[in-house]
Amino acid sequence: MVREIVHDPMFLQRKSEDATQADLQTAQDLLDTLRANFDRCVGMAANMIGVAKRIIAINDNGKYLVMFNPEIISKFGEFETEEGCLSLDGERKTVRYKTIKVKYFNENFKQIKRSFSDFTAQIIQHEIDHCNGILI
Numbered sequence: 237m238v239r240e241i242v243h244d245p246m247f248l249q250r251k252s253e254d255a256t257q258a259d260l261q262t263a264q265d266l267l268d269t270l271r272a273n274f275d276r277c278v279g280m281a282a283n284m285i286g287v288a289k290r291i292i293a294i295n296d297n298g299k300y301l302v303m304f305n306p307e308i309i310s311k312f313g314e315f316e317t318e319e320g321c322l323s324l325d326g327e328r329k330t331v332r333y334k335t336i337k338v339k340y341f342n343e344n345f346k347q348i349k350r351s352f353s354d355f356t357a358q359i360i361q362h363e364i365d366h367c368n369g370i371l372i
């Protein structure tokens with residue numbers, strides 16, 4: 237189900253809780269909402285649709301990917317950039333890493349470790365920040 241985007245900074249600055257298999261419907265709603273906003277958004281965290289659980293969905297060059305409880309386990313290639321956010325107005329400066337290795341659970345709650353680079357890595361870093369209550 238496509239949900240409304242949350243803009244309330246007080247809510248968005250709260251740290252999200254660990255997700256479980258009971259949150260699969262939230263992940264589906266997150267995917268539906270991301271797809272509905274494909275023209276202006278490449279990633280979303282569950283708190284952006286009002287659910288403070290650690291779930292993110294990204295559009296990885298047209299392939300949609302959901303991660304439960306994602307964690308960055310290594311990173312390198314620091315750079316400064318500017319980003320926008322569907323929940324905020326305008327673009328803001330931030331620091332990101334070119335390559336990251338992420339540990340997460342997939343929809344079957346199988347643990348995955350995978351490396352990402354460039355724009356996809358940047359999207360994931362932005363969405364993991366959302367899980368931690370960090371806004372750019």
Ligand SMILES: [Zn+2]
Binds near residue numbers: 321366
């Ligand atoms: Zn955002």
